[in-house]
Amino acid sequence: MDYQKYVQMLKAMADPNRLKIIDLLSCGSLCACDILEHFDFSQPTLSHHMKVLQNAGIVAARKEGKWQHYTLQAEFMATFKQDTAQLLSSDDQCVCHDVTCTACASGKVVVTNEKN
Amino acid sequence: MDYQKYVQMLKAMADPNRLKIIDLLSCGSLCACDILEHFDFSQPTLSHHMKVLQNAGIVAARKEGKWQHYTLQAEFMATFKQDTAQLLSSDDQCVCHDVTCTACASGKVVVTNEKN
């Protein structure tokens, strides 16, 4: 998986306001002014947050007249779930395969690395 | 879902080094010195990162002799996947249910909120 891209998604999501924006968009598209109504911060701040979400590939923007419509990227929803599952599983591509535990190898403790 | 707890998990994960630590632990327990070998930063920095992961409920620590063993929390792995699925889905508990789109309501654009 694309480690760097996954971290960028996590960083973009790791803000309570941006997480709420994602939640608001989970049912469909919304324009900026409607999103803004749910928050206390200023309009430029929302503009900043939307740019962060776009750069992370989470949100797509489409302009129609005066309004800027935002939608969750389908690819993000799929990729993020997939990357998360892979991170928390110990499959063949896991980085932990060449890892040993010094304490365990010394025979002084009972803890064992399940993969060795 | 616990919004605040989920954000705390995301923040803890939104660092490339901590994400690699989680990946290293996805196969089993490791002590601090073994984790440290995979990074360039100092030992106090690792100690700091492990504390962040513990406070977020991602990692559990267990001391045996000189060694501090770290393990991924089973509850975290379950909760995080579940919260993620709920965030990206539009079920009954979604915050977007009382949301309308001004631009759509005006009838000037073709975009519609899928839930309305």
Place this chain on the structure above:
DNA sequence: TACAAACATAGATGCGCGTCTATATTTATA
């Protein structure tokens, strides 16, 4: 054409975070 609405950009500010060095603490061992 003038004005208002929706949104973006520029620049500044304050706070948090990742990292460091130095030192303390705990535990095993000679």
Place this chain on the structure above:
DNA sequence: TATAAATATAGACGCGCATCTATGTTTGTA
């Protein structure tokens, strides 16, 4: 008991981030 190994704590530093105000840009409308 002295020493070394493994880890934690304290305090400092620099950078990035979330936010703001002020202003620019685009688009629809009277």
